[in-house]
Amino acid sequence: xxxxxxxxxxxxxxxxxxxxxxxxxxxxxxxxxxxxxxxxxxxxxxxxxxxxxxxxxxxxxxxxxxxxxxxxxxxxxxxxxxxxxxxxxxxxxxxxxxxxxxxxxxxxxxxxxxxxxxxxxxxxxxxxx
Amino acid sequence: xxxxxxxxxxxxxxxxxxxxxxxxxxxxxxxxxxxxxxxxxxxxxxxxxxxxxxxxxxxxxxxxxxxxxxxxxxxxxxxxxxxxxxxxxxxxxxxxxxxxxxxxxxxxxxxxxxxxxxxxxxxxxxxxx
DNA sequence: CCTGTAATACTACAACTGTAACAGAAGCGC
DNA sequence: GCGCTTCTGTTACAGTTGTAGTATTACAGG
Numbered sequence: 001x002x003x004x005x006x007x008x009x010x011x012x013x014x015x016x017x018x019x020x021x022x023x024x025x026x027x028x029x030x031x032x033x034x035x036x037x038x039x040x041x042x043x044x045x046x047x048x049x050x051x052x053x054x055x056x057x058x059x060x061x062x063x064x065x066x067x068x069x070x071x072x073x074x075x076x077x078x079x080x081x082x083x084x085x086x087x088x089x090x091x092x093x094x095x096x097x098x099x100x101x102x103x104x105x106x107x108x109x110x111x112x113x114x115x116x117x118x119x120x121x122x123x124x125x126x127x128x129x
Numbered sequence: 130x131x132x133x134x135x136x137x138x139x140x141x142x143x144x145x146x147x148x149x150x151x152x153x154x155x156x157x158x159x160x161x162x163x164x165x166x167x168x169x170x171x172x173x174x175x176x177x178x179x180x181x182x183x184x185x186x187x188x189x190x191x192x193x194x195x196x197x198x199x200x201x202x203x204x205x206x207x208x209x210x211x212x213x214x215x216x217x218x219x220x221x222x223x224x225x226x227x228x229x230x231x232x233x234x235x236x237x238x239x240x241x242x243x244x245x246x247x248x249x250x251x252x253x254x255x256x257x258x
Numbered sequence: 259c260c261t262g263t264a265a266t267a268c269t270a271c272a273a274c275t276g277t278a279a280c281a282g283a284a285g286c287g288c
Numbered sequence: 289g290c291g292c293t294t295c296t297g298t299t300a301c302a303g304t305t306g307t308a309g310t311a312t313t314a315c316a317g318g
Contacts, residue, residue, distance in 0.1 A: 136304095136305070136306090138305080138306070139305090165306095167306090167307075167308090168307080168308060168309090170307085170308060170309075170310095171306075171307050171308060174305095174306085174307080174308080175305090175306085175307095178304090178305085191314090191315080192313080192314055192315065
């Protein structure tokens, strides 16, 4: 399992690949140009480096390379969140949640939403013991 | 306000400063040696670079430099969490919370804890409308 | 005073990242 | 068939980070 530690730019590239199932350099470039000002060769380099790291894969189709993500978005997100919560909160997820609730703006609707999620979580899980 | 974007190692250094209110290179080194295998000059370099970035400050005391964090831990944590939630969830904190609840192991006690926090949060705030 | 020791300052270097120029190959239009 | 355009492959370079060696300074003890 390759290290899923993505910089913002790398994440943007991956997002492009996740959105389209497969994409050529040109397509990824098209997606990135909106947010970042990059020439296509730069995007090609980024993709190649991600491939070196085993996060991406490509096949040739005519003269083009069609890239594809090798990690699912879910998995990558999970891994990054885990890494982050480990780094900042020693893996103490409730403490992170608590921090989020206390320190970051949430409107009442958000709280309701979260409470619902908790309820769903409780009923569906953790009744083994 | 200096960019509070800390790598794990940098964070360790800052943690040392936060724990002790002030610290010499030697003291920070003592704290880091447990987790990271570093010689004192390395620690000095790290501190100097953090100072360049405006996150740290020092004064001379005899021949020693006494370092001090210029950002509070709270603030730094907040800022890093915000940055992270922005990057991964477009700043949608409830979505991040939801992700945490769904994807990361929480035992029932944790859920209770979180529910209490929500309750406390609701009663103390957001009753304007 | 002189020297050792301890502390900082300066310099270095490899890895990774953002960013891109240049070179070569391969279709497309004529 | 030949050149233009479009892709990719290769190479480069500056900035940041992890990591540390070397030079220098300054106090402590004799």
